[in-house]
Amino acid sequence: MANDEQGFLFDLDGTLMDSVYQHVVAWSEALQSVGLAIPVWRIHRRIGMSGGLFARALQRESPIPITDELREQLNTLHTAAFERHLVNVRPLPGTRELLQRLTDEDVPWAIATSGRARTAMPMIETIGLDMSKMKIVTRDVVPYAKPNPDLFLEGARQIGLPPEKCFVIGDSIWDILAARRAGSLAVGVLSGGYGENELVQAGAFRVFEDPAHLDRGLFELGVRI
Template sequence: MNEIMEDPSPLTEPPAFLFDLDGTLIDSVYQHVIAWRNALAEMEIDLAVWRIHRRIGMSGGLFVSALIRETGVDLTAEQAERLQKAHAREYLRQHGSVRPLPGAADLLATLSERGIRWAIATSGRRATAGRALGLLGLPEDTPMVTRDLVRHAKPDPDLFLAAARRLGVHPSATMVVGDSVWDLLAARRAGALGVGLMSGGYGREELERAGAYRVYRDPLDMLEHLDELGVRGGAVIDP
């Protein structure tokens, strides 16, 4: 009986995971929506809440560009910068109501226990995103790439490419976990597999159309189905 020859260079490590933050690990999407609404109100700009929600997850600059297109309001560079600063201020005012999503801390802890590398890549700036570390019980040196560290935020791939470099892995060996179409579009452009979570308000079909390989309700649901993503017990499932 012929023996099956072993691949001379087998993949011996599990894939790395790159996590979005808002709506993926922490329940903060609607705080961001209200923060944008309040910031816009300061400038006497009226935009329906549902329209704001559809833009959460993209960079603040792209949000402002979309705002100009949808409302016809022409903002100067100074006004656009003031709007983004107002959003950050309003979000921090509401940060006390932000909570980790079900299973988020346990998911990250489980991955670490199994020797699976992971990082956080968020369109938020460190001043706001950094506060989530305490909510998740994570140390300050947790691998995290924020908007401040890259040229472009989502749907550009810069955040995920930088996070992969931080972990020392090729982007094609990562899985991006996010709650919005912007996360999944950025994942595709980075050459990573996308995993969608519905905890940010997007539906299964929207996430799948944007490129999600698997879709789960929230981090807890993902944790309970880690084997579907090709990992268990810290090892890649045999092909």
């Protein structure tokens, strides 16, 4: 039985890397430094969505106009703050083992993140696998980030499978929405801090705790390894 009929497209933050809370706090710091006090839980709910969409959503709650200049400034402030927190960011339990197993068993997979290469690559490096052999799709190479389907469509293209044959693994509502728009089957993980019900309600076919749990439960997705 060939395994090449199933592929995996992984979100990065909160799915493979334990980086959501550092992103949340970095955004909070960036927003506060320009005088915007957005409650932190509302930022958490928006991690993983595109920066442009985030800025538009922000505009609805902001007393000051979010100009293109301010948006650029916020992106720069967030990146700088996140880089300060990067030293505390680790891969989630099971990330390395899961990706190694899929590689060993010739199950194609890619990483598709709303983040820029600049912040994503140093994190992916800490997983400890050969990056030259990985397919990695970042915000830099597609016109729109999540919840648009572009990142997952490009990931599917790179692994040579139609998106309908790919599972999308993500921790946030944006991953699941983007997966559905791409025509892929979404699978949730709790490791980004969303509640299980929210992910199921958005359309996750299954929810695992983290990559280690998914690794043990791959057979539940019909993966014959």
